[in-house]
Amino acid sequence: MFFTQLLVLFNPLYLLVILVCTIVGIIFGAIPGLSGGLAVSLLLPLTFGMDDTLSFAMLIAVWVGGISGGFISATLVGIPGAPASIATCYDAYPMSQKGDTVRALGIGILASFTGTVLSCIVATLLSPYLADIAMKMGPWEYFSLCFCAITLVAALSKGSIFKGMFAAFLGLALCTVGVAPLDGAYRFTFGNIYLGGGLDMVALMLGVYAIKQVACDYAKGQQDMPEVKVGRISGFGVKLRDITENLGIIIQSFLIGLWIGFLPGMGSGLSNMVAYAQAKSGSKHPETFGQGNPGGIWASETSNNASVGGALIPMVALGIPGDAVTALLLSGLMIHGLQPGPLLVSSNPQIVYLIFAAVMLSAVFVLVEQFFGMRWFPLLLKLPYHYLYGVILVMCFIGAFTSKNTTFNVLCVLVFAAIGVVLDVFKIPTSPLILAFILGPKLEEYFRKGVSYAKGDYTTFFTRPVSLIFLLVAVFCVVSPYLKPLLTRKKTAEVK
Amino acid sequence: MKNKERVGGVIFALLGLLVLFFTTQVRMPANLSEPGPRLFPYIAGAGMAICGLGMALTAKQESGEPFLTKEGWKRLGIAGLAMVIYYIGLEYLGFLIATPFFTFAIILILASGKKLNKVANGVISLATTGILYVVFQKIFIIFLPAGKFFG
Numbered sequence: 229m230f231f232t233q234l235l236v237l238f239n240p241l242y243l244l245v246i247l248v249c250t251i252v253g254i255i256f257g258a259i260p261g262l263s264g265g266l267a268v269s270l271l272l273p274l275t276f277g278m279d280d281t282l283s284f285a286m287l288i289a290v291w292v293g294g295i296s297g298g299f300i301s302a303t304l305v306g307i308p309g310a311p312a313s314i315a316t317c318y319d320a321y322p323m324s325q326k327g328d329t330v331r332a333l334g335i336g337i338l339a340s341f342t343g344t345v346l347s348c349i350v351a352t353l354l355s356p357y358l359a360d361i362a363m364k365m366g367p368w369e370y371f372s373l374c375f376c377a378i379t380l381v382a383a384l385s386k387g388s389i390f391k392g393m394f395a396a397f398l399g400l401a402l403c404t405v406g407v408a409p410l411d412g413a414y415r416f417t418f419g420n421i422y423l424g425g426g427l428d429m430v431a432l433m434l435g436v437y438a439i440k441q442v443a444c445d446y447a448k449g450q451q452d453m454p455e456v457k458v459g460r461i462s463g464f465g466v467k468l469r470d471i472t473e474n475l476g477i478i479i480q481s482f483l484i485g486l487w488i489g490f491l492p493g494m495g496s497g498l499s500n501m502v503a504y505a506q507a508k509s510g511s512k513h514p515e516t517f518g519q520g521n522p523g524g525i526w527a528s529e530t531s532n533n534a535s536v537g538g539a540l541i542p543m544v545a546l547g548i549p550g551d552a553v554t555a556l557l558l559s560g561l562m563i564h565g566l567q568p569g570p571l572l573v574s575s576n577p578q579i580v581y582l583i584f585a586a587v588m589l590s591a592v593f594v595l596v597e598q599f600f601g602m603r604w605f606p607l608l609l610k611l612p613y614h615y616l617y618g619v620i621l622v623m624c625f626i627g628a629f630t631s632k633n634t635t636f637n638v639l640c641v642l643v644f645a646a647i648g649v650v651l652d653v654f655k656i657p658t659s660p661l662i663l664a665f666i667l668g669p670k671l672e673e674y675f676r677k678g679v680s681y682a683k684g685d686y687t688t689f690f691t692r693p694v695s696l697i698f699l700l701v702a703v704f705c706v707v708s709p710y711l712k713p714l715l716t717r718k719k720t721a722e723v724k
Numbered sequence: 725m726k727n728k729e730r731v732g733g734v735i736f737a738l739l740g741l742l743v744l745f746f747t748t749q750v751r752m753p754a755n756l757s758e759p760g761p762r763l764f765p766y767i768a769g770a771g772m773a774i775c776g777l778g779m780a781l782t783a784k785q786e787s788g789e790p791f792l793t794k795e796g797w798k799r800l801g802i803a804g805l806a807m808v809i810y811y812i813g814l815e816y817l818g819f820l821i822a823t824p825f826f827t828f829a830i831i832l833i834l835a836s837g838k839k840l841n842k843v844a845n846g847v848i849s850l851a852t853t854g855i856l857y858v859v860f861q862k863i864f865i866i867f868l869p870a871g872k873f874f875g
Contacts, residue, residue, distance in 0.1 A: 277864030390778035394736055397771030401743050404768060408761035411753045415761060416746055439807070446834055447792050447800035614834035618827050619852050625810060626819070626856055630866045635815045642807060649800070653791045654732045654779075672764045680758040 229577055230352055234585040237285060245282060246289040246586070250593045253293020258301050258608045259616075263310045264294010265553040266441060269433045270620065272560055273627030280564050280579060285586045287560050291553055292344060292590035295536055296598065299336035299529055300605050303329065311497035312532035315504035319517060319524030326520055333605065334465030335522050337598040339529030342478060344591040347486050347537020351544070352584040355573065358545035362570035367681065368689050371674035372698035374667045377548045379702035380491065382660040389709055391656045398647075399664030400671075402427055409673040410680075422636040429559045430631035432665055434624045435644025436651075436658050437552065442617045442624075443645065444652060474526045477507045485531030489538020489550060497551075499538075503531030536587065544580050545570060548667070552659050555666050733780025740773030799836075806830055818871025823853040 237243070249271070256267040267290045275283035298313035299320060306321035308314045316336065323332040365373070382392035405416045406426030417423040471478070481503035488499035507527035508517040517524050539550035547568035549555035561568050566576055573580050628641040651658055682688040689695050747765040792800060806829055813822030827849035832840065860866045 273866075274859070274864070277860075277866045388779065388782060390733075390775045390782060394772060394775035394779065397740070397768050397775060400764065401768035401772060404765045408750075410758070411756070411761055413751050413753060413761035415750050415765060443800055443803045443807075444792075446803055446836075447796040449796070449799075449836070614831050614836075614838070614840070615848055617834050618831040619848070621807070621830055622823055622827055622852055622856065625807075625814065626860065626868060629814065629819075629869055630860060633867065635811065635869055638811050638814060642804075642811060645807075646804075654729065668764070676758040676760075676763075684757050 229581045230585060233578060233581040234589065236281060236582065237585055237589050242282065242285050245286050246590055246593055247597075249286050249289035250293035250590050250597060253290040254297035254300070254594065254597065255608055255611070256290070257294040257297025258309045258605070259611065260301050260307045260309050262441075262616075264291050264297070265556065266438050266620075267291075267294055268553055268556045269430075269437050270623045270627060272430055272433070272556060272563070273630045275560060276563065276630060280566075281582060283560065283564060284579065284582055287557055288583060288586035289590040289593070291557065292536065292587055293594050295533055296337075296340040296344070296594045298532070299340065299525075300333070301609055303332045303336055304606060304609060312500055312535075313528065314497075315500040315528035316525060318504065318528075319519070319521050322518065323520035323522070323525070328465075328520065330465035330602065331470070331522070332465075332520075332525060333602050334599075335470060335525045336529050337595060337602075338466055338471070339478070339526050340533045340598075341591055341595040343482060343485055343530040343533030344536050344594075345588060346482055347489070347534040348540070348584055348587045348591065349537070350486060351537040351540040352581070355541050355545040355580065358541060359570040359573035362546050363574070365570075365694060366692070367674040367678040368692050368695040369698065371671060371678055372689060372695040372702070373546065373548065374671040374674065376698040376702040378660065378664050378667055378671070380705050381663045383705040383709070389706065391654070392660050393706075395651065395656050395658065396660035396664040399661040400668045402432070402661075403665045403668030404672070409669060410676050422632075422634060425632075427640060428628070428632050428637050429562075429666065431628045431637050431640040432644050432662065433556055433559070434628050435641040436648040436662065438620065438624045439641060439645035440648030440652065442621055444649065445613075446617065470522050474523050477510075477523045477526050478530050480506060480510070481527040481531040482534045485534025486538040488531070489535030490541050491550070499531040499535045500528040503527040540583065540587065543568070544583065545573065547572070547670075549663060552662050555662050558666060729783035730780045733776045733778070733783060735776070736779060737773045737776030740769045740771070740776055743769030743772060802833060803830075806833055814869045814871070816872050818874050819868040820853065820857065821871065823856070824849045827852050
């Protein structure tokens with residue numbers, strides 16, 4: 229099935245779309261402030277009128293390009309294009325400053341490719357098995373799984389746990405607007421016919437993600453890039469020795485990235501830091517890290533790209549997005565009338581394998597484009613922001629309109645952007661809000677169905693073992709930050 | 725900084741209470757064997773209120789730069805105003821008339837006083853409008869706002 233879908237993509241139109249979208253993704257990934265996620269949210273409305281294959285080829289290509297492109301600015305100017313490439317700066321930039329720019333870029337390109345392709349192979353092989361297991365679950369387990377995912381994202385967000393949880397509850401409140409599941413009761417519509425259908429996912433994404441980003445960057449005056457000072461860029465830069473000497477780091481970082489990507493809420497933004505720290509602590513010469521050690525670049529870039537496949541596994545097999553970008557892809561599936569979850573693998577296997585095939589093909593395109601387009605990387609960072617941001621803003625407004633075919637949705641985008649700014653002011657993370665907004669309706673439906681099937685018995689959520697495990701994991705995530713200091717204090721007291 | 729966090733926490737808690745209040749007005753169908761449509765809004769409202777209070781009570785003194793300077797807020801206000809005007813333009817004048825003007829204006833605003841080639845800006849504004857119109861309306865047959873005055 230995988231190869232059949234791969235062959236489907238070998239159509240001139242799809243290949244052209246993947247080629248263009250991977251380039252767009254690389255550009256968005258390379259420019260600090262923009263990201264692959266932003267590119268996905270901008271392209272999402274464009275897919276309304278397209279067939280499934282073209283839509284997913286487009287979204288996946290821009291996503292893969294975006295994740296990979298983050299290392300370009302990290303290498304050339306020492307500013308990560310995305311949080312996924314923070315650790316890349318530590319060694320790629322010093323290496324570039326020493327005059328080894330081509331080698332640093334070459335390692336980044338090859339590491340990105342390795343991480344994406346290997347993780348996609350694992351995702352292709354594992355997802356059907358995970359979906360088979362998930363098929364045996366009832367509404368109780370699904371409720372607990374969704375609850376666990378939201379709690380994980382909220383509890384593991386940066387800063388205070390109250391902030392993460394507040395964002396999740398806000399997302400839950402927003403998703404209850406409109407007609408309630410099961411009984412069709414109207415909630416928080418205040419007589420407005422547009423609110424009857426609920427708030428729009430695309431409007432939320434564009435407002436909280438894209439417009440807020442552009443407006444805040446402008447307000448902070450963060451539109452100017454430092455000057456790119458690199459020598460002549462030519463050749464591919466990577467030697468076989470660079471690979472063989474760092475094979476251990478590559479394998480270790482790949483596994484770290486895959487696992488962290490698999491867990492909800494902990495995407496490439498975390499995996500690159502963990503993999504880098506592991507590579508440094510396991511090295512015989514940790515003092516060389518931060519001064520242009522190729523191992524540091526391998527660790528960061530392999531792990532952040534391995535998170536791509538890792539995040540695809542729960543998205544495809546369980547319908548649970550790992551982060552904001554996979555949440556966007558998930559909403560893309562929903563827009564096309566597909567129901568994400570374990571049934572997707574059995575009812576629409578062609579879509580599932582198409583996604584994997586698109587990731588694989590996009591990774592190859594990104595590899596070729598980056599190796600041959602390396603000399604133009606400095607130009608990417610000289611793109612005038614005002615033109616780029618101006619066009620992005622217009623696309624956001626039009627995307628919101630086309631999503632529901634009403635200007636009321638455009639107003640919603642503005643309100644969501646304002647909410648995004650307020651959350652930013654108080655350093656409240658947006659990922660829990662987005663995840664709760666997407667999973668909220670499912671969470672409510674499964675909970676109410678679970679209670680209804682059990683004839684009003686709430687204890688079923690705790691008496692079914694799988695459901696109980698998910699609930700315990702969720703509770704542990706919330707409680708653990710408070711338990712840790714208590715345990716440490718107790719241990720210290722015992723030692724004294 | 726600490727005060728700002730406290731005030732924010734209290735406002736968020738009040739927002740949660742507001743959600744709780746409006747939830748009481750949701751109609752409950754009779755003879756339900758499950759919790760009904762009020763449960764999740766109640767959970768959301770109560771959660772927001774508790775977390776808001778938690779934020780207010782655990783607010784810490786934070787050093788560092790403020791989120792935006794006074795000038796930054798002014799810039800944000802101008803960008804926001806331009807977007808609101810564009811929304812009104814889309815509503816009444818439609819995509820084809822409102823978009824080139826908005827694109828031109830927002831590029832000028834985002835350039836923050838840098839020297840800008842007005843002809844290039846005009847070309848980009850018109851090209852953006854034209855390309856989006858052709859791609860959405862002609863290729864994918866997705867309708868764009870026609871405007872109340874013309875629709």
